[in-house]
Amino acid sequence: MDHTAQGILAAIASFFVATLLFTLMLVLCQRGKNRNQQTRTRPNSQLSIPIGESASFDPSLNRVSMPDLIQASRNFSPDLIIGDGSFGLVYRCCLANRTVAVKKLSSDAFQGFREFRAEMETLGKLRHPNIVTILGYCATGWDRILIYEFIENGSLDQWLLDTSSSENDVSASLVPRLPLSWETRLKIIRGVANGLAYMHNLDTPIIHRDIKASNVLLDKEFEAHIADFGLARIIESSHSHVSTQVAGTMGYMPPEYLLGATTATTFGDVYSFGILMLEIATGIRPNLPFKAEEGDCQEMRLAEWARKMVEHNRQMKMLDANISRDGLGEAGVVEFFRIAMSCASDICKERPAMKEVVDLLNGIST
Incomplete structure (x- = not known):
């Protein structure tokens, strides 16, 4: 047999072996994929997935x-x-x-x-x-x-703005949602401040990282209960937590997170709390731009608008129209917004600690 024929036979043999190996690999991969899909479609099967929670939480649960x-x-x-x-x-x-x-x-x-x-x-x-x-x-x-x-009265955002979207919303039918009085709003924000101060001052502090109206639940006495700790983190040292992902909700998120900071601190919670104070007092959502005055062409966000209003001493004009002005002391309202703007400072180090915020809020008379 000449060299040309031998070369052709060798090429054919190599191609056949390569094809056979490739086909075998495809079959094995497909079987593995099918087995994986079958496992995923059995959510109630006895297969248990390690979750690493061993003794890392209260064993009495x-x-x-x-x-x-x-x-x-x-x-x-x-x-x-x-x-x-x-x-x-x-x-x-x-x-x-x-x-x-x-x-x-x-x-x-x-x-x-x-x-x-x-x-x-x-x-x-x-x-x-x-x-x-x-x-x-x-x-x-x-x-x-x-x-x-x-928690009987549902989330705070349902009281500030009617967020029920369907007849299946059970919480919507539990209680009639009347406008919250100034005294009740102040009580709610004091409760949130107390909860955060407690978390931040533990021996091993905890940061929530997603303080917002929908994560504040109200009981039948309108006491606030902070909820939804799915983004919360324990901070082992220096009151900070290094994260590779931005956490929080637009509008409530501190500016340093948006600028790429990878260290989450207790002062991030303080900023979100300041924005929540503004939302409670004004009834305006922080994550949606709005026109401050009728006929304005420019839209702005809550924090930006609040800074301009405070600079011009228009705090009483900022209040939610649903809040009764009868017997409402202007000095208390002015102090409320001063605390809110201090918490919502763009400069992290200028924000007060939550323990100080609790004392300041307790000093406001109703």
Whole structure:
């Protein structure tokens, strides 16, 4: 056989072997993919995924079974949805003869597990009248569920602005939503300040990183309870936490985060708290631009508008139109906005600590 024929046969043989190997690799990859998909579609299977929560939270928390939760929530019926947390839906259920709030975290493994761990490691250790209490949890298969005390009057943003969007919103039918008085608004913001001061002054401080109106729950006496600790972090040293991701909600987020700072501090919470103060007093959403005066062409955001109004001593004009002016002391309103603007300073180091803010708020007379 000449050299040309030998070369052709060798090439054919090489091509056949390469094709066979490639086909074999495709078959093996496809089998692995199918097996992975089958595993993911069995969320209630006995397969358990490590979540790293071992002894990193209060061991006294109740572990609730999935069958009990399915029965209590009528298989997580949409009719029982009362809220939408950062990474999951919240249901109003009756469990062991007690009304509770049940948050079913996102089926997305990374987001759901991260929020579960954050809430268990932070909220699971906190005991304060102005912080929502976690009662138990469920961790089975791919499911991560958190159980909290039920707070009767829903979230603060539902009272500042009617956010109910459907007849399935259970919380909308619980109580009539009347305008909040100035005294009640001041009581709410003092409660949030007390909760944050407690968190920031623990031996190992905790930062919330997502203080906003929808994360403040109101009980039947309109006491505030800080909720949703899915972005919270424990800060081991120097009162800061290094993060590779920007955390928070636009409008409430401190400017240093937007400028690329990777260190989250207690003073980030202080900024968000200052914006919340402005929202409570004005009834204006901080994350949406608006026209300050009728006929204005330029839109601005709440913090920018508030600075200009305070500079011109127009604090009384800033108040929500729903707040009664009868017997309302102007000095207290002016001091309220002074504290708010101090907390919402663009310069991190100029913001007061929450412990100081509590004292300042307690000095405002109603």
